Amino acid sequence: MSLNFKVDENKCIHCGLCVKDCMPKIITFNENKIPTTIEEREKSCTKCQHCLSICPVGAISIFNKNPEDSEPATNNFNSDEILRLIKERKSIRHYKRENVSADVIEKLKKMIDYVPTGVNNHGLHFSVIDNVEVMDKLRKTVNSTIIKIVSNKTIKSVAKSYERYTNAILNGEDIIFRGAPHLVVVSTSKKAPCKDVDPIIALSYFELYAKSLGLGTCWCGLAYYALKFVPQLGKMLDIPYTHEIAYVMLFGYPEVEYKRTTQPVEVPFKEVTALKEIKPTLFESIKGLFKKS
Ligand SMILES: Cc1cc2nc3c(=O)[nH]c(=O)nc-3n(C[C@H](O)[C@H](O)[C@H](O)COP(=O)(O)O)c2cc1C
Ligand code: SF4
Ligand code: SF4
Incomplete structure (x- = not known):
């Protein structure tokens, strides 16, 4: 090369x-x-x-x-604005039934190229549903597949802890996709050195940039599990066989508007002023190398 x-x-x-x-x-x-x-x-x-x-x-x-x-670097950012973006971000669970314009989706697409990946691997794949009618088909297929699965008596008894969700789906509630007109599924090359982290970083960038473009987003664990545990569903999105689904994010124009920031629980941010004494044996030093990830 x-x-x-x-x-x-x-x-x-x-x-x-x-x-x-x-x-x-x-x-x-x-x-x-x-x-x-x-x-x-x-x-x-x-x-x-x-x-x-x-x-x-x-x-x-x-x-x-x-x-x-290349674009000239300015190295000049408004940190207050960036902090405001972070503080005002919310998980959006009510969307307008409206397609996001193609130029806004194009902006999101172009941003993704700049997201860092471990060893600059760039082994991510984004599958985007950019049309609410295609999204409706996915919604219908996923929900009806789940209803079929949980109608099985054995599965029903095993899946007891998911009853709240399965009952909601049985009642016709779109509890997985929250009426979102779009979603993005990020998959990652199975060979990427940082395959667990890269897609999450990418979606974090996606979420904040989307917010700055007037969109709402929601990390969608339920869709992730549905696509992961029912592989036929994942196949509908034509994800490369070299890749595995990493996470799902809903997006669209929000139907709700939040008027003030939340007052979140403080995350421990502890200064380490002195290191604890450790005396690792050779075995302890290297045993992490043999642990299955
Ligand atoms: C998950 C992850 C792990 C990384 N680990 C290292 C690392 O251990 N050492 C390092 O020098 N850079 C590390 N990087 C930085 C990447 O090599 C870097 O993001 C990539 O080469 C692209 O360069 P850029 O971030 O300057 O655009 C890591 C990046 C990511 C996203
Ligand atoms: S970075 Fe400095 S040394 Fe390298 S090509 Fe540019 S001017 Fe020359
Ligand atoms: S700076 Fe990066 S792109 Fe340039 S030669 Fe070194 S590794 Fe390659």
């Missing part, structure tokens, strides 16, 4: 920032103090583009990406 790493020698001011910031140490100076890649290390490139991003004079191109095509 060629990185196509190119440096405009007329622009380079030899500051060394690209050399310093390349995490796998692929970049070095040549005899003329022009950055170049170490060929045998190129396979370790994570494609993070930090080199292209950090160069103060825009001298680096890589993977045929040129610095002129």
